[in-house]
Amino acid sequence: MRLNSGVIKMKTDELGDWRRTHYSTDINPQLDGKQVVVMGWVREIRDLGGIRFIILQDRKGTVQITVPQDAADQKIVAKSGLLHRQDCIAVKGAVKKMDKAPRGAEIVPDNIKILGAAKQPLPLDITGRTPAEIDVRLDFRVLDLRSDRSQAIFKVRHVVLEAVREFLSKNGFLEVNTPKIIASATEGGAALFPIVYFEREAFLAQSPQLYKEQLVIDFEKVYEIGPAYRAEKSHTRRHITEFMSIDIEQAFATAEDVMNVAEKLMYNVCKKVNEECQEELKILKHKVPEPKVPFKRLTYTQVVEELQAKGIEIHWGEDIPTPAFRTLGAIHPYFYFITEWPSNLKPFYIKPRQDNPEISEGFDLMWSWIEIASGGTRVHDKEVLLKRLKEQGLHPESFKYHLQAFDYGMPPHAGWAIGLERLVMMLTGIKNIREVVLYPRDRFRLTP
RNA sequence: GCCCUGGUAGUAUAGUCCGGCCUAGUAUAGGCGGCUGUCGCCCGCCCGACCCGGGUUCAAAUCCCGGCCAGGGCGCCA
Structure with missing residues (x-):
């Protein structure tokens, strides 16, 4: 059994009165402008400097969370910068119709809660691009x-x-x-x-x-x-x-x-x-x-x-x-x-x-x-x-x-x-x- | 129970046959920095490994012995 030595430093947020309003797969261009709350796990982060894309995964699929650095509240910019792969998060924000986004729509957050942090580096790559052996996969089965x-x-x-x-x-x-x-x-x-x-x-x-x-x-x-x-x-x-x-x-x-x-x-x-x-x-x-x-x-x-x-x-x-x-x-x-x-x-x-x-x-x-x-x-x-x-x-x-x-x-x-x-x-x-x-x-x- | 194969950074691999140019290569992950439309983003820097014990040798990731662990096959399996 391997254990990684990383330490979770992140202070997590309380769920409070936040409740999920939509699953990832519910987000579509028809919801343009609507306020939603999604919850799930950070699948991937692509930080382009002026804009940051966070792919959120829940039990139904994935949806893109987009943080444009200039437009967004600087607190959100900072918070989104703290995220890691597989952190459990909740995102409150507005759906934005966007042809360039994976499902024709994305969420621009007003607020992000980190509900459960994930220790880094992860013991396996769940996207499967760097495959892990069955033994390692079973040792870290939850991931x-x-x-x-x-x-x-x-x-x-x-x-x-x-x-x-x-x-x-x-x-x-x-x-x-x-x-x-x-x-x-x-x-x-x-x-x-x-x-x-x-x-x-x-x-x-x-x-x-x-x-x-x-x-x-x-x-x-x-x-x-x-x-x-x-x-x-x-x-x-x-x-x-x-x-x-x-x-x-x-x-x-x-x-x-x-x-x-x-x-x-x-x-x-x-x-x-x-x-x-x-x-x-x-x-x-x-x-x-x-x-x-x-x-x-x-x-x-x-x-x-x-x-x-x-x-x-x-x-x-x-x-x-x-x-x-x-x-x-x-x-x-x-x-x-x-x-x-x-x-x-x-x-x-x-x-x-x-x-x-x-x-x-x-x-x-x-x-x-x-x-x-x-x-x-x-x-x-x-x-x-x-x-x-x-x-x-x-x-x-x-x-x-x-x-x-x-x-x-x-x-x-x-x-x-x-x-x-x-x-x-x-x-x-x-x-x-x-x-x-x-x-x-x-x-x-x-x-x- | 028997047989075969393997064990190198968090993960996946190169190197092992044929010992020395290995200060151990690569990818990915992770950290730091840069980048405004990514979708396996990109670029730069950094971090990080030879399963354990013994032996052979001037010299062992590499050869030998033992152990542990793993994968696979056979047998077994109402």
Whole structure:
């Protein structure tokens, strides 16, 4: 962690009775002569000697503040000369129609308040002209998040979440929240983070899987958007230890039913991002496809054959390694499902097919080489579930409360989970998952 | 857990292979001064760095060893 040694000497002003009247983007030539108050952060200062231009940034955009040295009150001239990049300021003044100004209008200040000073020199250049590495950017995340790039990423993320909630709610799914502190570490699969829970050990939930399955008994269609924790030592651009999982579970449904939900959801998400984030996608230099539904369905067997044809050493029944997925992504650059996975590659709660138990009703939703979602028809017969648990080396006693749910009328059901960050990565073209999380957690990073 | 690469001013880089002309170059940021229409303004001056420890050598940013940190990949990952 680097710290700069600059000292803030600036005495700041009180907000007092000043309130914002306009955002930067509201300032236009039609407001010529109108008194306004704008608030935000100093993006850039261009001092030409006789005239000084201050670019003020707020959450909507930027507007130019112009201080002509001869015309203006000398107190304003002096005050504007004290400003630094990223100082938080408020400006009261008159809008002036001006063809030469960025939005055809600028503000000539009558008064300026410095509300919060910024230590100089800044640890990174938020205009991105002198780029900083991801590590430095994350160390000074509050500053970094002010950049156009970060603002664009988190706007897209917001629109994705909005689209997901809107779509699932409209389709009859009830939003639920399940515990993230859990008692048992025996669900199998990914490693869990142990925590001290008073005088006992507890764990951070790696998935809401078991809870959402139980909840279909009571609510039939549920979804949850919440954090999941995985204590894997993965060190790649697509792994973090704390991520947001979008989960659904639906009663009286099979894999095919929830695949339909997933592809329609993806269609809606892409459509909404395209509609509402054109500016942001331009900043990120990225294009989002309008996906064609239904998505391609490839069976696991087909995938293995395609990979073998590409000269990759892989045999039926083996998991698909990362480099093979990259090859697959090159063949299928957009969305596709991989279905009919071997049962032994899928978790215990994924239903083996009736006609051939070697093959499961589990699926993955891929976008190019990235796994976006994973799901399937669930086992809803308690005996089969017990058998699957034992086969995978798990202890039924540890699942006492989960198994109990199967005694009270468990309906056939299916569901999936989408990794929000991976989806946002693909929608924004961002190559490092940490960039699409405000304060990412990975194997090595626990701060800020 | 394994493998690869790297660590030079606030930031980003050149120099490292092949030790000495490095008193460490450049850009940007920052400070000071000049400039009345900038929009990556411009011009001048200034400030500021070889990750830490040990070794080799007449001489180490450069070579060797150890450590720490970072980036990436693999494996792992319901």
